[in-house]
Amino acid sequence: MDSLQDNATTAGTEQEAAPTAVIIAGRVFVPSGDVETFVTEARATYPVAAANPGNVLISFCVEDAAAGAVTVLEQWASQEALDRHLSTPEVMALFAKWVPHMRNEVRKFDALNERDPRA
Helix, strand or coil, X not given: CCCHXXXXXXXXXXXXXXXXXXXXXXXXXXXXHHHHHHHHHHHCCHHHHHCCCCEEEEEEEEEEHHHCEEEEEEEECCHHHHHHHHCCXXXXXXXXXXXXXXXXXXXXXXXXCCCCCCC
């Protein structure tokens, strides 16, 4: 049991473990001439994510069109919810088309202790 989630689960028997959110965040880089097409196709998966009860947030945004940089930000209620999303035909097709043409700097994080950033 080395993960933060495992530690949170076993931290105490008297209090219930806080839920762990799965955060996907970072950048992908595609050829600059393909940025708008990529973002349009990535955003076409929004309804797929919205149909997943574990989706909290999904966003693809052009950060620097000349550099081909697209910011990716997602929040999922659980790994299972993310797995459901990644296994949908629409998302699998997106990856199959774009992975050979992109540099992926997106990472997955387990987030605990969610709170207002102004607190």
